[in-house]
Amino acid sequence: MRDSGSPDVGRFAFKKVASMQGAFKTPTLRDIALTAPYMHNGCYVTLEEVVEHYVRGGDVKDHLSPDIRPLDLSAQEKSDLVAFMRSL
Secondary structure, three states, X not given: OOOOOOOOOEHXXXXXXXXXXXXOOOOOOOXXXXXXXXXXXXXXXXXXXXXXXXXXXXXXXXXXOOOOOOOOOOHHHHHHHHHHHHHO
């Protein structure tokens, strides 16, 4: 996990293009249940926490993609999504 005092600029560290600030490579979801902690900085320990992050529409708004929006998921839909990810 990164030191919270050092902002992670994402792919911008490798490719100095403004759109790369805060961008991160997205790994496959295969065996996702075995790869905790989650997110680029390891801030979530469970898949449920990751789903809640996206239900909120993300937390940190710096460099957030305009395509990230809050999700309107029921408790059953969230549970189903986590079960699906565990099956991969």
